Amino acid sequence: MDTTAIIMMVLFLLVIWGGLALSIRHFVTHPDVIDEPRAVTARDT
Numbered sequence: 001m002d003t004t005a006i007i008m009m010v011l012f013l014l015v016i017w018g019g020l021a022l023s024i025r026h027f028v029t030h031p032d033v034i035d036e037p038r039a040v041t042a043r044d045t
Helices: 003-029
Strands: none
Touching: none
């Protein structure tokens, strides 16, 4: 592979994995809050 291709590959791998890491970090620090009441199922009755 050409040097330019390797640099671009590493750069975009960092962008993809970095975005994944940032989104996981954001989800851990700001979890989804569900305020809806729990649905009643047949097992609950």
